[in-house]
Amino acid sequence: MQRVGALIMQQLMRHRMPQGQLLRRRNPTTPAVLLSTFTQQQQKRGTATSTVSSKQATPPPRHDWNRAVSEAERIVGYPTSFLSLRWLLSDEIANVALHLRKLVGSAHPLMKTAKHLLYNGKNTMQAWGLIVLLVSKAAGHAPSIPDVEQDKSAGVLHSQRALAEVTEMIRISHLVHNSVVNLQSGTQAGQDVSTYDDMSFGNKIGLLTGDYLLGHSSAELANLRNQEVVELISSAVRDFSESEFIGERDEQNNPLPYKPGTFQRPSLSVAVDFNEHDVMTPMPIGQVLGNPEQEWECRNILNAGSLLGKSCQASLKLAGQSEQMQRHAYRFGKHLALAWQACLDAEIFQCPTLPLDTTFSLVSAPVLFHLEHDPSLYALIEPGKKSVELIDYVQIHKAVIAGPALAKTKELQCKHTAAALSVLQHFPATDARQALENIILAMQDL
Numbered sequence: 001m002q003r004v005g006a007l008i009m010q011q012l013m014r015h016r017m018p019q020g021q022l023l024r025r026r027n028p029t030t031p032a033v034l035l036s037t038f039t040q041q042q043q044k045r046g047t048a049t050s051t052v053s054s055k056q057a058t059p060p061p062r063h064d065w066n067r068a069v070s071e072a073e074r075i076v077g078y079p080t081s082f083l084s085l086r087w088l089l090s091d092e093i094a095n096v097a098l099h100l101r102k103l104v105g106s107a108h109p110l111m112k113t114a115k116h117l118l119y120n121g122k123n124t125m126q127a128w129g130l131i132v133l134l135v136s137k138a139a140g141h142a143p144s145i146p147d148v149e150q151d152k153s154a155g156v157l158h159s160q161r162a163l164a165e166v167t168e169m170i171r172i173s174h175l176v177h178n179s180v181v182n183l184q185s186g187t188q189a190g191q192d193v194s195t196y197d198d199m200s201f202g203n204k205i206g207l208l209t210g211d212y213l214l215g216h217s218s219a220e221l222a223n224l225r226n227q228e229v230v231e232l233i234s235s236a237v238r239d240f241s242e243s244e245f246i247g248e249r250d251e252q253n254n255p256l257p258y259k260p261g262t263f264q265r266p267s268l269s270v271a272v273d274f275n276e277h278d279v280m281t282p283m284p285i286g287q288v289l290g291n292p293e294q295e296w297e298c299r300n301i302l303n304a305g306s307l308l309g310k311s312c313q314a315s316l317k318l319a320g321q322s323e324q325m326q327r328h329a330y331r332f333g334k335h336l337a338l339a340w341q342a343c344l345d346a347e348i349f350q351c352p353t354l355p356l357d358t359t360f361s362l363v364s365a366p367v368l369f370h371l372e373h374d375p376s377l378y379a380l381i382e383p384g385k386k387s388v389e390l391i392d393y394v395q396i397h398k399a400v401i402a403g404p405a406l407a408k409t410k411e412l413q414c415k416h417t418a419a420a421l422s423v424l425q426h427f428p429a430t431d432a433r434q435a436l437e438n439i440i441l442a443m444q445d446l
Helices: 002-016 019-026 031-046 065-075 091-103 109-118 128-139 158-177 193-222 227-243 292-318 323-350 365-373 375-385 393-402 405-424 431-443
Strands: none
Touching: 065 128, 065 431, 128 158, 128 292, 128 323, 128 431, 158 193, 158 227, 158 292, 193 227, 227 292, 292 323, 292 365, 323 365, 323 393, 323 405, 323 431, 365 375, 365 393, 365 405, 375 393, 393 405, 405 431
């Protein structure tokens, strides 16, 4: 069946894909070539444009993100953007949507989060459920799995599809909960009566929506009737909470970087990850503070990589795969999430000027790398201990793009992209694995 499916995919791609991509699909690309292509394109992006002769070879075509996602969705059966359609159309969420209309025109962060979730463009990654399903199909399942539990048309298990829905719901609930505003009397929102009413109402909607999604995902997770899977995904929710207690915070609970020199720089040999044989053991956070790259990895593994990695691992656990394959799935999900976060962190600093009324995370990779390069930048960040509204983001943006931090962030993205591609080679060569490779390579062109 896989061979027939591959032949069908080749015929489809003949009519849809550019000639360069068709040749690459006919001749399976080795990991070395994939990594070389990624590195070459990163180097071309980072260097200045030089004069070239007309006979010089044309650069490789850009990988289209939407096309890569569309092909992947076709492989797993149906668009994963509709994975959660069942609960999106429920009465509870429909009522939330009606209440959200009252927040239109207000400055509540929940509206920005809703726009971020609904806008399916290059700035969002509505593909976490898709990644879980692709990993599931790429790895396959044990022969002992009964036929009644298999979705033969898509090549995954019904329980794996349910797990993909749970992953999406937990991620969305986390983003919605993060939109809650801390209304203290010393803040502008706490002093302005009209603003306070809007913010208070938005907080209620955010809390109720996030709690509903988290509670519903917990019920769906329990229906899988697999204690080990429940423990894995529950530990990912725990990691979300733990990520909120790393470092200093302003009054709105926005994270702030450590002052350079606060912590002694640890050894670079310290691994930033969970125990390989027990990912439910908390991460040793104290051992990685002080190093920009390790601290960034620690924050984002807890905040994103843990859920995607453990969901991929749990999907193979449901399929009866070996522990070694489960660990490969975890590492792939973790590195993919980190590569995506590095891509997001670098995006705002690729603009020569900061757009009006735009901010960025002060613990993003470019800011942390620039603090290592120039500790004096912390003088612009220190006023943010009271409120990030007191920070001059324009000056920080100018300082970062003038230094080496953006190039280091690109190297960080390349590192985790290469790691994800390397781990992917442990999976059988199937159309699902090819789709995952296409998604990873398309990420570099966002």
